[in-house]
Amino acid sequence: GAVxxxxxxxxxxxxxxxxxxxxxxxxxxxxxxxxxxxxPKQSLMLMATSNEGxxxxxxxxxxxxxxxxxxxxxxxxxxxxxSAHPEDSSFYICSARVGTGTGExxxxxxxxxxxx
Amino acid sequence: xxxxxxxxxxxSVVEKEDVTLDCVYETRDTTYYLFWxxxxxxxxxxxxxxxxxxxxxxxxxxxxxxxxxKSTSSFNFTITASQVVDSAVxxxxxxxxxxxxxxNLIFGKGTKLxxxx
Numbered sequence: 001g002a003v004x005x006x007x008x009x010x011x012x013x014x015x016x017x018x019x020x021x022x023x024x025x026x027x028x029x030x031x032x033x034x035x036x037x038x039x040p041k042q043s044l045m046l047m048a049t050s051n052e053g054x055x056x057x058x059x060x061x062x063x064x065x066x067x068x069x070x071x072x073x074x075x076x077x078x079x080x081x082x083s084a085h086p087e088d089s090s091f092y093i094c095s096a097r098v099g100t101g102t103g104e105x106x107x108x109x110x111x112x113x114x115x116x
Numbered sequence: 117x118x119x120x121x122x123x124x125x126x127x128s129v130v131e132k133e134d135v136t137l138d139c140v141y142e143t144r145d146t147t148y149y150l151f152w153x154x155x156x157x158x159x160x161x162x163x164x165x166x167x168x169x170x171x172x173x174x175x176x177x178x179x180x181x182x183x184x185x186k187s188t189s190s191f192n193f194t195i196t197a198s199q200v201v202d203s204a205v206x207x208x209x210x211x212x213x214x215x216x217x218x219x220n221l222i223f224g225k226g227t228k229l230x231x232x233x
Contacts, residue, residue, distance in 0.1 A: 007224070019133055034220050034221070035216040038209075042225065042226075043207065043223045043224060043225045044161075044207070044221075044223045045223075046221070046222075047222045049220055091159060093159075093161065095161075102165070105151075105163075105165065105211075105221065106168060107153070107160065107161035107163070108160070109158075109159065110159045110160055114160070
């Protein structure tokens with residue numbers, strides 16, 4: 001199947017710093033990518049939908065100024081956690097859609113963020 | 117509103133036992149997709165199956181099988197002759213409509229399966 005790669009796979013940062021997580025579709029173009037957040041032993045919650053060349057659509061309760069999403073190309077979307085705090089510590093997973101419409105979704109390996 | 121319920125939080129079986137993971141979904145849309153994903157301890161999500169709302173045929177893939185019943189809004193997943201490598205958290209998910217922002221997945225809370233040797 002198609003490959004979606006996330007980088008970094010894990011990151012530790014100090015409170016107050018910003019962290020950028022990249023999501024790349026390696027062998028296909030992804031018009032739409034999704035960012036999810038997963039707390040320990042919990043389900044995945046959709047944070048935002050990222051469309052190439054346009055502003056991301058955020059889910060209710062997700063601070064768009066806190067979680068900056070940029071989808072500048074058909075193979076790359078980035079999530080920047082600004083001024084990170086310990087409560088932002090979580091597992092962040094992106095997924096990318098193959099093509100449009102009902103194209104299959106593929107998930108990245110996830111990025112584990114720990115804010116000290 | 118859409119919702120996915122996985123009532124079983126944790127299941128523990130002994131190797132070679134068969135195990136069924138339950139999934140019940142709610143949606144008013146007539147067009148939707150159902151998914152199962154496996155999440156091993158390493159964290160990545162492994163795609164297992166996608167089924168659209170117009171295809172109620174059951175599917176078998178090796179030791180895995182899925183039973184989709186619209187009448188009960190269920191999409192259950194059975195592993196036959198379970199193996200230790202099957203130990204993981206399994207998520208059932210729902211996607212409604214076609215394309216774009218309507219294609220995001222709504223996940224159940226997951227079922228943690230432990231297969232003991």
